[in-house]
Amino acid sequence: MLMFVVNLFLVCFSFICSIFLVRLLLHRTALIYVVRKWAEWVEDRVHVHQHFKVPELNDSTQQENQVYRRVSLYVNSLASLEDSDFTTLFSGKKPNDIVLSLNDNQAIHDVFLGARLSWVNQIERDHQNQVLSRSFVLRIKKRDRRRILKPYLQHIHTVSDDVEQRGKELKIYNNSNGKWKSVPFNHPASFDSLVIDPDVKAKIRSDLETFLKSKQYYHKLGRVWKRSYLLYGPSGTGKSSFIAAAANFLNYDLYNVSLSQVVDDADLNALLLQTTRKSIIVIEDLDRYVSEKSTARITSSGLMNFMDGILNSQDERIMMFTMNDKDGIDPALLRPGRIDMHIYFPMCDFNSFKNLASNYLGVKEHKLFPQVAEIFQSGATMSPAEISELMLVNRSSPSRALKSVISALQSNSRNGGKVAARLSDSAASSPAPPSVLENAGGPAWKEAVPKEFRKLYGLLRLRSCRSPGSLDHDSEMIER
Numbered sequence: 001m002l003m004f005v006v007n008l009f010l011v012c013f014s015f016i017c018s019i020f021l022v023r024l025l026l027h028r029t030a031l032i033y034v035v036r037k038w039a040e041w042v043e044d045r046v047h048v049h050q051h052f053k054v055p056e057l058n059d060s061t062q063q064e065n066q067v068y069r070r071v072s073l074y075v076n077s078l079a080s081l082e083d084s085d086f087t088t089l090f091s092g093k094k095p096n097d098i099v100l101s102l103n104d105n106q107a108i109h110d111v112f113l114g115a116r117l118s119w120v121n122q123i124e125r126d127h128q129n130q131v132l133s134r135s136f137v138l139r140i141k142k143r144d145r146r147r148i149l150k151p152y153l154q155h156i157h158t159v160s161d162d163v164e165q166r167g168k169e170l171k172i173y174n175n176s177n178g179k180w181k182s183v184p185f186n187h188p189a190s191f192d193s194l195v196i197d198p199d200v201k202a203k204i205r206s207d208l209e210t211f212l213k214s215k216q217y218y219h220k221l222g223r224v225w226k227r228s229y230l231l232y233g234p235s236g237t238g239k240s241s242f243i244a245a246a247a248n249f250l251n252y253d254l255y256n257v258s259l260s261q262v263v264d265d266a267d268l269n270a271l272l273l274q275t276t277r278k279s280i281i282v283i284e285d286l287d288r289y290v291s292e293k294s295t296a297r298i299t300s301s302g303l304m305n306f307m308d309g310i311l312n313s314q315d316e317r318i319m320m321f322t323m324n325d326k327d328g329i330d331p332a333l334l335r336p337g338r339i340d341m342h343i344y345f346p347m348c349d350f351n352s353f354k355n356l357a358s359n360y361l362g363v364k365e366h367k368l369f370p371q372v373a374e375i376f377q378s379g380a381t382m383s384p385a386e387i388s389e390l391m392l393v394n395r396s397s398p399s400r401a402l403k404s405v406i407s408a409l410q411s412n413s414r415n416g417g418k419v420a421a422r423l424s425d426s427a428a429s430s431p432a433p434p435s436v437l438e439n440a441g442g443p444a445w446k447e448a449v450p451k452e453f454r455k456l457y458g459l460l461r462l463r464s465c466r467s468p469g470s471l472d473h474d475s476e477m478i479e480r
């Protein structure tokens with residue numbers, strides 16, 4: 001009996017070992033792929049399939065078939081592309097980008113809701129190798145078709161949209177004479193380079209991401225799929241940079257509404273209707289426009305309708321309004337629903353200063369930091385724009401940069417904020433290259449581009465800092 005058990009054990013053991021060895025051999029020699037291909041071949045033979053052809057051109061009009069475009073984007077974004085037997089490597093839009101593309105008549109597999117599908121990139125050529133027609137052919141098991149075809153096509157739509165969005169070149173539009181004019185938008189701002197409270201930053205990121213995924217939710221509630229943000233705070237605290245960072249983060253175009261260029265309510269509505277989906281609509285310095293009641297040509301109800309976006313329904317829009325101060329603004333203009341989130345941009349404190357020093361000077365600790373902390377504690381402050389400018393022009397010497405910040409803070413607290421003048425002096429006397437704020441773009445470009453747009457690029461000179469009264473604010477974000 002004991003012998004039998006020992007023998008049984010030995011048989012089982014050697015069986016398991018041989019299986020293990022066979023698997024190892026298959027993996028090492030890539031035979032596993034051959035075996036897998038056979039298994040797939042056999043599986044294919046025992047199922048009935050349906051084929052769906054997506055031609056490149058529409059039959060009747062010979063125009064590009066939009067479904068083909070979407071499928072092409074989708075197929076070329078599949079991770080399984082890397083496992084395909086033949087793919088072509090192309091250079092992408094950005095330097096060092098390498099893009100994979102499926103070769104002629106190659107198949108690629110995909111799995112959706114547990115079903116296995118495949119696409120073939122079918123290309124017909126004549127005897128001179130000229131392409132006669134292109135199409136993608138989807139092969140799907142007949143038993144899966146009813147269950148997955150519709151959601152799968154929907155999925156392709158969403159993914160291709162996403163791919164397109166990520167790869168698109170951003171534009172900034174400015175209005176003049178009731179029309180939008182665009183130029184490429186290449187602002188490098190990102191949420192990472194922006195110095196704001198990390199919790200606020202994380203909350204805004206997640207708010208934006210949640211909004212993007214909420215189409216069905218808004219639709220179910222019968223609400224326009226839009227989200228509005230009010231960015232307010234003293235000059236030079238990063239409001240415009242935040243807008244640029246949000247556009248880069250979302251890969252959205254910007255529509256920069258200059259209210260002074262708008263003739264009346266109808267003109268404003270017409271502009272809204274001309275905006276495209278996946279864009280951020282921006283009105284800068286709304287407080288200034290609202291306070292100039294005598295010269296305003298837009299009624300407050302026209303402005304509110306614009307902010308509500310009532311004329312534009314289905315597609316996602318984000319609106320961002322900036323103000324230096326929201327005191328004295330009609331509460332109706334800022335009510336929940338009209339503005340969804342209020343984000344305050346404070347003047348610099350010691351923490352933000354340290355972040356700026358790390359970004360601009362690569363300095364995380366310095367012997368002058370305690371002195372800077374002390375001055376901040378005494379109530380002195382400056383805007384991040386002013387501090388970052390001093391750091392930028394003195395970047396070759398962190399000690400000199402910190403000393404210039406210290407003396408600017410001291411003089412700022414002494415004489416109530418004449419830092420801009422000091423900045424010019426510092427820039428002029430500095431051996432470092434001139435500030436990018438003064439140099440970016442040529443004069444012709446400056447003339448052609450409206451003030452708000454240049455401001456977004458940080459090309460205008462810094463304004464002097466606002467009254468010390470603004471120091472009383474605490475950083476806050478009111479979510480409604």
Ligand SMILES: Nc1ncnc2c1ncn2[C@@H]1O[C@H](COP(=O)(O)OP(=O)(O)OP(=O)(O)O)[C@@H](O)[C@H]1O
Nearest residue numbers: 194195234235236237238239240241384385388458
């Ligand atoms: N919070 C910040 N973090 C990093 N850099 C900042 C920040 N705030 C301002 N800056 C720097 O200052 C420059 C000017 O900032 P920005 O134009 O965004 O300020 P703003 O709040 O829009 O000012 P204004 O109210 O005058 O329009 C930016 O180009 C950026 O380099």
Ligand SMILES: [Mg+2]
Nearest residue numbers: 239240322455
């Ligand atoms: Mg601004």
